[in-house]
Amino acid sequence: MSDASDAVAEVAAALGTRWLGRAHRHHAETGSTNDDAAAWAAAGAPHGALVTADAQHAGRGRLGRAWHSPAGSHVYASVVLRPTTADARWSALGLAIGVGLRDGLRDGLLGASLEIGLKWPNDLLVGDRKLAGILCEARWIGGAPQIVVGFGINVRRQAWPAELRARAVTLEEMTGAAHRPAEVLVAVLEALEPVLDEFGARGFAGLRERYESACVSLGRVVRVSEADGRATEVFAAALDHDGALLVRDPGASRLRRVEAGELLMP
Numbered sequence: 001m002s003d004a005s006d007a008v009a010e011v012a013a014a015l016g017t018r019w020l021g022r023a024h025r026h027h028a029e030t031g032s033t034n035d036d037a038a039a040w041a042a043a044g045a046p047h048g049a050l051v052t053a054d055a056q057h058a059g060r061g062r063l064g065r066a067w068h069s070p071a072g073s074h075v076y077a078s079v080v081l082r083p084t085t086a087d088a089r090w091s092a093l094g095l096a097i098g099v100g101l102r103d104g105l106r107d108g109l110l111g112a113s114l115e116i117g118l119k120w121p122n123d124l125l126v127g128d129r130k131l132a133g134i135l136c137e138a139r140w141i142g143g144a145p146q147i148v149v150g151f152g153i154n155v156r157r158q159a160w161p162a163e164l165r166a167r168a169v170t171l172e173e174m175t176g177a178a179h180r181p182a183e184v185l186v187a188v189l190e191a192l193e194p195v196l197d198e199f200g201a202r203g204f205a206g207l208r209e210r211y212e213s214a215c216v217s218l219g220r221v222v223r224v225s226e227a228d229g230r231a232t233e234v235f236a237a238a239l240d241h242d243g244a245l246l247v248r249d250p251g252a253s254r255l256r257r258v259e260a261g262e263l264l265m266p
């Protein structure tokens, strides 16, 4: 994709969604599609508005990390969501997005041939290497919640920088198939829309089983880094109704909730 209007037309011609991605802006290069989507949302973008780019020079990941975003090879996308309720269940939105991205990649694109795992809370993995990541950012504008969900999917074979070489993977490296980023984007948007409809109607509860069955973090001892920066070794037992991780500390009999954090796999 290079010319912005061609890129928008290519997606529009293939996309079978009702509301997700129907308003779409594309950039050949931008700082961060999450920033573009937030600015568009502040200026009145509709629910489901989509921003994509061929390249980002300030792509960001969770916990203040950079998201490597070279030109033309991968999906960089951000969606504006305008929840009609402001309740706490939106805290599990990133987990719901993970379910939708995985469905789109497996069922819409690859025919379930690639085993994609969900690492709590927001990563898609193949084996122990990262295929996709999700960044949810919320703001209050004029008393109404406005959420931007950004996701990056590694699509084409890639000469990774040294620090990512052992940790990142692309669809092409795993399957040999050289999909176009636009084709991957359409597949995941079409799977995401019903997942977001379900999430908006009933919250995470209706998606929990699907998340758990694909989650590679459960039923094992993991190192978890929590809000205070401490990293501890715990047994990851299950997910709570709202997506919090239920863990057992060494020697403890009761489970406790981890609402936010990062798993450092052992």
Ligand code: BTN
Pocket (backbone or CB within 6 Å): 031, 032, 033, 034, 035, 056, 058, 059, 060, 061, 062, 063, 065, 067, 075, 076, 077, 078, 122, 123, 132, 133, 134, 135, 150, 151, 152
């Ligand atoms: C993570 O795994 O840490 C989250 C990565 C999210 C990357 C995407 S790429 C599109 C959007 N724009 C950004 O700057 N970040 C997200």
